[in-house]
Structures are given as C-alpha cells and as structure tokens.
Amino acid sequence: FKIEDNKHAYVTKSEKDARVVREGNKIHVYMTSMRSHFVPDNIEGIRLGDEVYFHVTNLEQDWDVPHGFAVKGAGNAELLIMPGETATLKWVPDRVGVQAIYCTDFCSALHQEMQGYARVSPAGSSTPLKWSTGETPEAGLPAASK
Numbered sequence: 001f002k003i004e005d006n007k008h009a010y011v012t013k014s015e016k017d018a019r020v021v022r023e024g025n026k027i028h029v030y031m032t033s034m035r036s037h038f039v040p041d042n043i044e045g046i047r048l049g050d051e052v053y054f055h056v057t058n059l060e061q062d063w064d065v066p067h068g069f070a071v072k073g074a075g076n077a078e079l080l081i082m083p084g085e086t087a088t089l090k091w092v093p094d095r096v097g098v099q100a101i102y103c104t105d106f107c108s109a110l111h112q113e114m115q116g117y118a119r120v121s122p123a124g125s126s127t128p129l130k131w132s133t134g135e136t137p138e139a140g141l142p143a144a145s146k
Contacts, residue, residue, distance in 0.1 A: 001084030008086035010055035033067040041116025045129030068104030
C-alpha cells in the first residue's frame, strides 16, 4: 500500500508531521511506526477522563512488515497496521501513572525497542501536553524539560 495513496482522515505521512493535539478532553496522537520506533514515543499531559485517539500510520513500504500497537493495561484490543496504512485505537485511561505503549507484532530484530510511554495526570492537572521521541524520563521529567 503506497503511503501516498493513504486517504485515511488521520494519516501522518512522515515522522516530521507527527504531533499530539488536544481538543477539549479529546487527544489525537498522530503517530508513525517504522522499524524500530514510534514517533512520538513519549507523551505527557494526558489527564484522567481524556479520550485518547492513537492514529498510527505504518510508514513501511515493504509488504511484509506490519506493526502492532497497544497500550499496556488498556481494556481494548490492539491494532495491526499493514505497510502504508493508518489505524486508530481509542484509549480512555482509567488510572493516573505511566502506561507503556508498544508494538505487538514482531517486526524486526529490534522489535523490543519499539516502545514508549503515555503519562496520565489527575483530572484538572495543569501538566502541559507535550511529546517527544527517543527521550527517557529522569526523576519524573522528560529529558527535554531539564
């Protein structure tokens, strides 16, 4: 499936177009997957009570490299996204804390590296919505915040 033919309403056709957008209590994560990472892979500022929509576009163009996507502890299923396609997973966090996001379909030798996190703050929190790629938390804050 050629990425340029993808007409999904929430497609993200390149990593530079990845972003996270808040619309009231709805958060849209425009995410890409590519061996062996997601962009973005670190998301902060989600609040308890938000509806989070992960719109994941598989940027692979090799026919045999699907990617999976799931949120640890979510009460719903995972996604399987074929090369060039976009799929959406709705997640409503039910607890405050850090939840892992990860690929659920073996995609390469570095498959286990294809992970990240979504940090959920209490309802009404003033934690700003922000995202990054490839950064790890240190003392509770993403590296970009230090």
